[in-house]
Amino acid sequence: MLNLHTELNTALVAAGESFAVATIVGTEGSTPHPLGTSMLIHRDGTITGSLSGGCIEGAVHAAALDALEHNLPRREHYGYSSADAFAVGLTCGGNIDVHIAPFTEHSPMHQMLETYSSFNATDPVAMIRRIDLGSSGSTLIPNPSHLSLTELAQLLIPVVGKAGSSLAATLCYSLIVSGRTGTINLAQDTGSCATDSLELLVESRLSPPRMLIFGANTFAEELLKLAPMLGYTSTLCDARSSFTLQPRFNAAHEISTQWPHLYLGAEIAAGRIDSRTVICVLTHDPKFDIPLLTLALAQRVAYLGAMGSRTSHDSRMRDLRAGSTPESALRALHSPIGLDLQAITPGEVAISIAAEIIARRSSSATGQSLKSIAGPIHGRAKPTINAPERTQHLTDIEVPSWT
Amino acid sequence: MLNLHTELNTALVAAGESFAVATIVGTEGSTPHPLGTSMLIHRDGTITGSLSGGCIEGAVHAAALDALEHNLPRREHYGYSSADAFAVGLTCGGNIDVHIAPFTEHSPMHQMLETYSSFNATDPVAMIRRIDLGSSGSTLIPNPSHLSLTELAQLLIPVVGKAGSSLAATLCYSLIVSGRTGTINLAQDTGSCATDSLELLVESRLSPPRMLIFGANTFAEELLKLAPMLGYTSTLCDARSSFTLQPRFNAAHEISTQWPHLYLGAEIAAGRIDSRTVICVLTHDPKFDIPLLTLALAQRVAYLGAMGSRTSHDSRMRDLRAGSTPESALRALHSPIGLDLQAITPGEVAISIAAEIIARRSSSATGQSLKSIAGPIHGRAKPTINAPERTQHLTDIEVPSWT
Structure with a gap:
C-alpha cells in the first residue's frame, strides 16, 4: 500500500466514504507491478491506481464492489496470458494474488491509514498488515531502519498476539530493516487441535540508498548523472570549495566541502552509512585517498571503488597495507574502479x-x-540484500495501440 | 584550430590587430589537450584559449611574441613532468610539439580564417595546413564526409603543389572523412638532389555520430539520457504518436513518429547513416523489429543491438534467417542487447x-x-575508426589548490 499516498489522503478526507483496498499479496512470473502494490476501488465504482496496467482491473473491480457490499475481505487469484502480459510491456505471463479489504471509518485500519497519510510521500516507513481472511490488525513503523528486534516484537503483539509476536518479529525483521516487501506465513498455535495459518504483508520503505562520490572532477560530474538512474541519492564531497561550488556539479543531490575522511567519519557517526551505500573515491590523490579508504574499508557498504592508474593503485595498496587495514578488507576494494570496457x-x-x-x-x-553467453538475461541469482528495490515496475501503462 | 571559433571571430574583427596562432602538432604520453588544439597570443600579451592547462603557457607566450616580432613561424618542443601533468588532472607526464604562426591581415591564411569564422561553431568542416617551417598554404573543406578523393586532390594543389597533391590526398583522406585529426609527413621531390620534408596538419570535424533508438518505452527513456555522455546525437523513432509525444522523451535530440523501417530507409537514402552510427532496437515487437533489422543488418554501422528475452531472440533469429539476411550479417547483431550485468x-x-x-x-x-585483471586500464588496442573522437580532453582546468 506504500505506493499510495495522496490518493489515500483524498479518499480519507471524503468523509463517510467507504472504499476497498485491493493489494497484490502474491506474484508468479512477470507482473507489471510488484508485491504490495495497492489500488483503491470506491463505492461509486471509480478506481484509483492500478494493479496490472489494464488486464485484470475489471475483475478486481467487481470483486471489490462485492466485498464492500458484504463488508467482508476477499482473496482472489488472477492469471495473465502472455498476450495480456505483452500488452503491458512484459515478455511472459504470470499470476497474482489480490487481497481485497473493505474500508470504512469504523475499520480497524482507520487510525493507521490516517497516521500514514500524515507522513510525506517519501518518508521512510514500514507497514505490517494481517492478510489471512477473517483477521485484521496492522502496525505502522516510522524510520524502520533504526528499529530493534525487541521493539518490533512489541509492536506486533496487537497484530499477531503475544504468543506469536517474537517469532513474527524475527521473520519480519530482515525485510523491515532492508526496505523490502514480502509476505510472512506462520502457523499459529491456537491451543486447540486446529492450527490456523497466519499471514502478514510486510512493506518497508527506507530512505533512498546513497552514492558518495569523493573528488570534484569531470569523472564525478558524469557519474553524478548516473546516480539517480540507479536509484541513489548522491553526495559529492571535496575539500576544495573552488571546485565543489562549480555549477557543473548541480546534478548532485547534496554537496559537501570538507576533507573526505572527516565527512565520512561524521556520516558514519550519524548512522547515515549502511549496507546499501556505494562509495566512489575519485580524488586521485593519496593525501585524500588513504585516510578516506582506511575509514571506508572498515565499514560494511555495498560497493567501494577507487580510481587511479595501475601505478597509483599499486602505491595505494602499499600505503593501505602499511596502515592497519587487513588483507581481507582490501579484497573488497574495487581498485582500479570500473569494468574493463577500455x-x-x-x-x-x-x-x-x-x-x-x-x-x-x-x-x-x-x-x-x-x-555471446547462454542462460537467462537476469534473475540467475537472487539479488543480494544490499541492492535497492529493483522490482520490474512500469511507471507508465504501455499498451501498444498498433498491436 | 577547430577548437577555436568565437575567439577567432573576435580576433579577426579587431581590425589591424596581429596575433599568433599556437597549435599542438605533436603529442607523446598524456597531454591535457589533443593534437590540433590552438590558442591565440595577441600582440598586447593577452592569451585566448589554452594548450596545457597552465604548465607551458608561459613559455609558449614568450615564443609567440618573438614570432610576432620577427614575423616568422616557429616550432617548439615542451615536456611535462609527472608533477606538472598531475596538476592538470593527468596521471603521467608527456611532451608536446607546438607550431606557432604569426598572423596579420596580409597573411596567406587570412582568407581561410575569415571563411572558417563565418561557419557555425559545430558545422562539419575540415582544415588542412602546412606546418613545415618556411612554408604556408591551407585549405578549408565544408561537409568533409561527402568529399571524394579526386576533389581532395584538387583542393590540395595550392597547398602542396601539383606533383604531390595525389599522394597527399590519399594520405589525408581517411582522416578527413572520419572526422579525425592528425599530421601527415611526406618527402617532397624538389627535382634537385635535396629532398624536403613537407608536413600537413589535418583537422576534421564531422557532424556528431548518431544513436538511433527505436521503440518509445522506459528503456529508451533511460538510454536517451546516456547518449550525450557518449558523444551521440540521439533520435527516438516509434510509429505511435501517443508514445513519441510524451514529455519523458525530451532528452532526445530528435523524435520521429514513423514506422521504424521506413524512417531508417529514408535516413539511409539521405546519407545520414554512417560507420559511426549506433542503432538500438528496443521495439520488442516482431512486426517492427524484423523489417527494421533486415534493413539495418545490410548497413555498415558501428553497433546494432536488439532487445528481447532469450525466447524473443530465438524467434527473431529464425525470422531473419527465413528472410534474406546472410549468416555473416547476423553475427554482427547484438541480440539480446547489452552486457551481462544481471x-x-x-x-x-x-x-x-x-x-x-x-x-x-x-x-x-x-x-x-x-x-581482477592485469594490464593497462585503457589503450590496450587502438580505438577503431568507428568510435567518435575520444581524446582525453579536459574541458576545465583542474589545478588542485591543496596540492
Missing part, C-alpha cells in the same frame, strides 16, 4: 563504474555480451 | 547497453572488473 572519456569511465556497481549486485554477472 | 531496472538495462557500445569500440575490452 573506457577513455569521462562519460565512458562513469558508465564503466556504474556497470561495475550493477554487476556487483549479483553474484552471477559476467560482464560478457549477452549475445 | 540488469533488472530500466536504468540498469540502459547502462548495460551503453557499456556494450563502449566495449565494442575496442577489440580488447573484457567486461571484467579492472581489479
